[in-house]
Amino acid sequence: MSFSSACAVIQNGTIGFSCLEDLNDPFEGTALCFEASEILSSELQKNPYRNRLSRNYGILSLTRNAMNALMWAHYGDDHRGVVIGIDMTKAKLTNEESCVIPAQFGEIIYTSTMPQNKLPTSTVESLMNIGNEYNSFYNHNFELFKSTFLLKDLTWGYEEEVRVVKNIKNSGGISRYSNGEFENNSGCWSQIQVTGRPLYCLSIPKESIVEAYLGCASYSNVTRLDVEEDFYTKTRKAWQAQGINVQLVRRQERTWKLEVSDYRV
Numbered sequence: 001m002s003f004s005s006a007c008a009v010i011q012n013g014t015i016g017f018s019c020l021e022d023l024n025d026p027f028e029g030t031a032l033c034f035e036a037s038e039i040l041s042s043e044l045q046k047n048p049y050r051n052r053l054s055r056n057y058g059i060l061s062l063t064r065n066a067m068n069a070l071m072w073a074h075y076g077d078d079h080r081g082v083v084i085g086i087d088m089t090k091a092k093l094t095n096e097e098s099c100v101i102p103a104q105f106g107e108i109i110y111t112s113t114m115p116q117n118k119l120p121t122s123t124v125e126s127l128m129n130i131g132n133e134y135n136s137f138y139n140h141n142f143e144l145f146k147s148t149f150l151l152k153d154l155t156w157g158y159e160e161e162v163r164v165v166k167n168i169k170n171s172g173g174i175s176r177y178s179n180g181e182f183e184n185n186s187g188c189w190s191q192i193q194v195t196g197r198p199l200y201c202l203s204i205p206k207e208s209i210v211e212a213y214l215g216c217a218s219y220s221n222v223t224r225l226d227v228e229e230d231f232y233t234k235t236r237k238a239w240q241a242q243g244i245n246v247q248l249v250r251r252q253e254r255t256w257k258l259e260v261s262d263y264r265v
Contacts, residue, residue: 001075003218003232006082010209010239014190014201015086017058017166020050020149022197029054031114031151032144037121045122052130053148055176057100058168058200060093062086064160066213067249067258071159080218085211085245091204093164096137098186101145101165105137109150110157119144135167135185168200211245212236216258 001009009015020028034045063071066083076083088094088103096102119141134140149165170182174191176198181190188203214236240246248261 001084002077002081006084006212007235009084010206010212010242010244012190012201013206013209014203015060015084015091017060017164017168017200017202019058019168019198020054023059023061025152025156027153029148032147033116033118035118035121040121042118045127048127049122049130049144050148052127053145056130056167056169057134057149057165059149060164060166060202062103062106062162062164064162066211067260068158068160069256069258072215072249072258076215078217079215079249081215082218083211083213083215083249084209085213086204087208087210090208090210092187093204098135099137099164099166100134100140100186101149101163102137103162103164105142106150106163106165108152108156108159108161108163109146110152110154112154114153115147115151117143117147119147132169166202207243209244211247212239213260214246214248216248216250216261 029050030046032046032050034040034042034049036042036045065071066085069079072079072081072083075081086093092098093103134145145165149163152161166186167184168186168189169184170180170189170191171184172180172182174180174182177193179192181188183189186202190201190203192199192201218232236246249258250261251257252259
């Protein structure tokens with residue numbers, strides 16, 4: 001994420017979940033496939049399911065590899081940003097009662113051809129209940145949620161993505177295009193608008209934020225003692241004072257690879 005976003009995450013103790021339809025891959029959720037019936041074709045079942053699942057569940061996108069140069073370029077503000085390291089257990093992102101897909105079951109499955117694992121023909125009742133009855137990992141059809149949230153084209157494999165999926169439905173009537181706060185079985189949320197799209201910020205314990213990797217273009221003069229401390233240096237030191245292990249990233253000599261720098265903040 002960008003440096004400013006990392007500041008917000010650490011200061012507020014929140015992490016952002018997005019709707020399926022707001023992610024940067026327009027083919028998210030298109031692997032859904034249902035057995036056709038005399039009344040409903042597979043396509044007529046897929047689109048309503050995809051839409052309702054998207055609007056009622058939020059996705060937290062994580063990666064296993066903090067040293068992925070392509071991820072830094074695409075999501076880390078051209079190496080000027082930050083990778084946040086989160087303790088999944090402390091953040092309760094492995095909790096099977098509050099996560100529809102907890103982190104330990106959220107590995108993305110990358111395939112070169114779209115799977116055609118047909119789900120049983122849906123009913124109007126099952127469609128209308130999406131978002132009402134599915135609040136935990138225990139009480140839903142995992143094949144449905146896997147097909148919707150965990151299947152992606154092999155070309156995205158470089159991301160090494162792991163997802164957490166939570167119910168983001170609110171009972172207070174907050175619209176998709178409004179700001180507000182609400183609480184449900186999945187946690188405490190602050191809904192904000194980012195570039196015209198909702199971001200659902202989940203409150204997590206601040207002590208669950210345990211690491212911060214600073215991009216190789218995010219810092220300068222880190223070894224000089226004769227310059228006044230700038231905002232970035234002060235912020236990094238404040239993070240360390242909170243118990244966050246702050247590390248600087250650099251490119252290895254004579255390679256394209258990234259590594260943790262020996263320099264200290």
